[in-house]
Amino acid sequence: MDPTLKAQFDETVKTHPIVLFMKGNALFPQCGFSARALQLLQPLGPVHTVDVLADPNVRQGIKDYSNWPTIPQVYIHGKFVGGSDILMELAERGELQDLVAAGGK
Numbered sequence: 329m330d331p332t333l334k335a336q337f338d339e340t341v342k343t344h345p346i347v348l349f350m351k352g353n354a355l356f357p358q359c360g361f362s363a364r365a366l367q368l369l370q371p372l373g374p375v376h377t378v379d380v381l382a383d384p385n386v387r388q389g390i391k392d393y394s395n396w397p398t399i400p401q402v403y404i405h406g407k408f409v410g411g412s413d414i415l416m417e418l419a420e421r422g423e424l425q426d427l428v429a430a431g432g433k
Contacts, residue, residue, distance in 0.1 A: 329389060329392045330385070330389065333385060333386070333389045333393075334389075334393060337389070337390065337393045340376070340378065341403040341408075342406045343376075344374075344376035345373060345374070345404065345405055345428070345431075346369055346372065346373055346374065346375045346376065346402070346403075346428065347375075347378065347402070347403040347404075348362070348365055348366060348369060348375050348376070348377045348378070348400055348401075348402055349377075349378045349380055349386075349390045349399060349400060349401040349402075350362035350365065350366065350377055350378070350380065350399065350400040351379070351380060351399055351400070352379055352381065353377050353379045354366060354370075354375065354377045358381060359399075359400075361398075361399075361411065361412040362399065362400045362412070364412045364415075364416065365400045365402060365411070365415050368412075368415045368419050368424065369415070369424075372424065372425055372428040373428060378390075380399050387399070394408045396408065396410070396411070398411050399411075400412055402415055404427050405428075405430070405431060409427070
């Protein structure tokens with residue numbers, strides 16, 4: 329993986345409490361899974377979004393960074409959580425809000 333891109337991802341996920349690597353952006357999601365992830369996360373606080381469609385290097389790079397094959401990808405307090413299906417499961421069990429509230433502890 330490109331060290332500059334890795335440093336960029338490190339900085340992004342450590343600087344923002346909730347980061348969503350998605351297709352599109354918060355105003356115009358480009359896929360249903362990204363839209364669903366955003367809907368689940370927005371009530372929990374500010375969500376920093378990264379549009380993977382804007383740069384092919386970011387689109388592939390985030391998959392390499394997380395070792396996860398699909399988009400969207402969610403990071404909470406610098407830790408990789410998963411995609412929209414995992415978010416939905418966490419939300420249904422009431423664990424997603426706890427994860428955000430825990431502040432990375």
